[in-house]
Amino acid sequence: MKLYEYQAKKIFKDNSISVPNGTVCSTEKETGDAFASVGKGQEVILKSQVLVGGRGKSGGIRSAQTVAEAVDIFKELMDTHIKGFPVAKVLIEEKAEIRNEYYVGITIDPTFYRPILLISSRGGMEVETIARESPSALGQYILNPRYGIPSHEILRLIGELGISKGLSMPLTDVVKKLYKIFCNYDATLIEINPLVESSDGRLIALDARLNIDNNALFKHPELEELKKDFVDNKETYLKEKGVDFVYVGGNVGLICAGAGMTMATMDLVNAMGGKPACFCDVSAGINPQSMELALRTVSSLDGIQSILLNMFGGLTRMDEVATSFIAAWQNMGGISLPAVIRLEGTNVEEGRRIMKENGFEMFTNLYDAVQKAVDLVR
Amino acid sequence: MSILVDKNTRLIVQGITGHQGSFHARRMRQDGTNIVAGVVPGKGGQDFEGIEIFGTVLEAKLAKEANASIMFVPPKFASAGILEAIDAGIEVIVCITDGIPVHEMMEIKERLREEKSWLIGPNNPGMITPEEAKLGIMAIHAFKRGHVGIATRSGSLTYEIGYELTRAGLGQSTVVGLGGDYVKGTDFIDIVPLFENDPDTHLVVMVGEIGGTDEERTAEYIRAKCSKPYVAYLAGSSAPPDQQMGHAGAIVSQGKGTFQSKIKAFEEAGIPVAKYPREVKDIALELLK
Structure with a gap:
């Protein structure tokens, strides 16, 4: 589960990591109030709350000098989609005076299966860009989860990256706090990009990313509350009903x-030669209900x-799949789209008979079926 | 011969009285697996259709000389079940459970580095040495005894590809479902040396997917150390980055684990990659000529 920036920042703040003063807004009234309380009449930053990276380049982060301008921008941001993702809310923050920008992140290393700490002296860029373009500006440390992150390893990275000595202790402190959140919240990724050094020498998390392991959500009832703010939770809803769905x-x-x-x-x-519309896996439980939910979802895609x-x-019987499919199809009163069916394996002959009785041609060869489905869109 | 499991496997079923556990214990026994005990905390002394139940894995192992365990335990308790089996010194542990928290799997991974136990899974269909032992939930008719070793990150593709190999006359030595999670007990790189050293395995099929670095590391290992023929298939060429495709392990994140990097690694190691699942058997037939 990916958290919105303002949700992650709340957790950061609760763990004594500095974040800019800010308020999250859902209405024009809240925006007006926030302009006064956060900006105190000065310039404020408006940030779209959206679960996709790179929103700055897509116009999702703006600044406003007056309350009227802030309200206009708020309306505009709420109406836009960023890379196809809807904007949930707008976070209004004070403008930070930036001296330097850094990157700090912790994730799970895909080779050693241990937490990996990443620090860079080049904040603000995507970490893969830093890794590709200036690898010497990216320090990494793979740690043993039994012992946590030793301070001397953080200090070593800071030294190697040439980050000013004055930041050694505050930066070490931020890393330790991040690791604590990473463990306590069963995170798969925690990231501050950029972590900025303000003109008065403090380290402030200007952005915040926190992804929680879906498998561990049962341990975190406190996060249930946050789900209410997710605007587009179709995929979460479907997953709960046994349909694993990703729109492509x-x-x-x-x-x-x-x-x-x-x-x-x-x-x-x-x-x-075709283009798949979605990833849709119903293996969690094949029955008329899940099949209907899948059919409704897929057939309504743009x-x-x-x-x-x-x-x-294998263990799934194809006669049961056929029965579920037909029941779902009929319950929906049919669908005005052509359906190509390929079933193979246990009880396939009985499945074919059921499909045929209901007027559906059935393939057993995967390639013939895919070809047919692709030919139909030409 | 085969790898990890065979007719000498003496299996414990953890969670044998549960809905899944009882169903699959019956099927595994029908399919010829030697189940010597069940384990259910608090139910020691009872029995399940003639199989004695113990309260702990250690008791079951000592009483029945068990050397393998499979568990059907819900996600909240699965890592405890795995750690119990490791503590009891079980050699081969299969965990089917889908949904174990990844931080718990990291802890288990640390234990596995120190112990001699093999953990196969989680989130997998199990493993089978056809006609000798099945530690899993797969239907056996897709497989038959032979000389192709299969290791796979996908349960559903294990069937698709296994069935095609079987129909083409290529039976299997052992079929291992490694599982779809990000952190697993066993990766390709761990299982390949076993197949390489098994005289009964003449060719190895790897069914991989996007995400992680296992395929890349394994390709390099095969290039440097192996002499048997290997064939690969990779799912996920059309998956968009940063979107998890069902399996937690199948996500291209922070630029790691792309389809292209895996293809490149296999090509550099001289391992043919099937474009479609059905090409696996064509390439295998050609290589075994």
Whole structure:
């Protein structure tokens, strides 16, 4: 679960990491009040709260000098989508006087499966850009989770990066606090980019990213409250109902079972000249309800022109899949899109009979089915 | 021969009285697996359809000389179940559970570095040495005895590819579902040396996907140390970056684990990569000629 910046900053602040003075706003009235209380009549920064990176370049961060300007920008930001993601709220913050910008992040190293600390003297850029373009400006330390982060390793990185000695202790302190949050909140990623040194020499988290492990949410009832602020939680809703769904944006709607199979089907659609519209995996439980939910979701996607149902049955019986599909289809009163069906594996012959009885042609060969689904969108 | 499990496997089922545990214990026994005990805390002394139940893994292991365990335990208790099996000195531990917190898996990974136990999974269909032992939930008809070793990050593609190999006359020595989580007990790089040293395995199929660095590291290992033929398939060429595709492990994040970097690593190691799942068997047939 990705948290919004203002949610992550609240947690940072509760853990004594400095963040700019700010208020999150959902209405014009709140924006007006925030301009007065946060900016005290001076320039303020308005930041779109959106769960995607790179919003600055997409116009999601603006500044305002007057209350009227702030309200106008608020309205504008709330109406826009950034890289297809809706804006939930707008965070209004005081303008920071910046002397230097740094990067600090902790995630799980994909090679050693231990937490990895990343520090850079080049804040403000995406970390992969820093790694690619100026690797010497990026310090890394993979730590043993049993012992936490030793201060001397942080100090070593700070020294190697040539960060001023005066920041050694405050920066070490921020890193230690970040690691504490990383562990306490079961985070998969925690990041401050940029961490700024203000003109009066303090370190302030200008931005905040905190991603929580979905598998650990049961340990954090305190985070339940935050979900209310998620504007576009269709994927979360579907996941709770047993449909693992990610919108991708093409014209062939997929319904498959198993993550690997779903990805492989997307790849095949792509390779054969179509564009997959989504990742949609119903393997968590195949029944008329989950099938209907998947069908409704997929068939209502923008630009969708055909639906491809693809499953290989091991323990899942294909006659049950066929029965569930037909029940869902009929319950919806049919769908005005062509559906291509490929079933193979356990009880496939019975599945074919059920499909045929209901007027659906069925493939067992995966490649013929994908080709057909792609041909239908041409 | 085979790897990790065979007809000498003496299996414990942790959570044997639960809904999943009882269903799959029955099926594994039907499929020829030697289940010697069940473990359910607080139910020691009872029995499950003729299988004796113990309160702890250690008691079950000592009483029945068990050398493997499979658990059907909900996510909240799964890491405790794994640690209990490691503590009891079980050699092969299979955990099917989907949804174990990744910080708990990091703790388990630290323990595994110090112990000789193998953990297969979590979030996987288990493993099978056809006609000898099945420690998992897969339907056996897709597989038959033979000389192809399969290791895979995807349960569903294990069927698709295993079935095609079987139909083409290529049976399997052992099929291992490594699982879809970001942090797993066993990666390709851990399992490849076992297949390489197993005289019964003549060719190894790896079914990978985007995310992580396992395929890259394994390709390098194979290039340097292995002599058997290897074939790979990779899912996720069309997945957008920063979007998790079902499996927690299948995410391209911070520029790591892209489809291109994995393809490049396999190519540099001289390992053919099947463009489609069905090409795996074509390449395997060609290499085994």
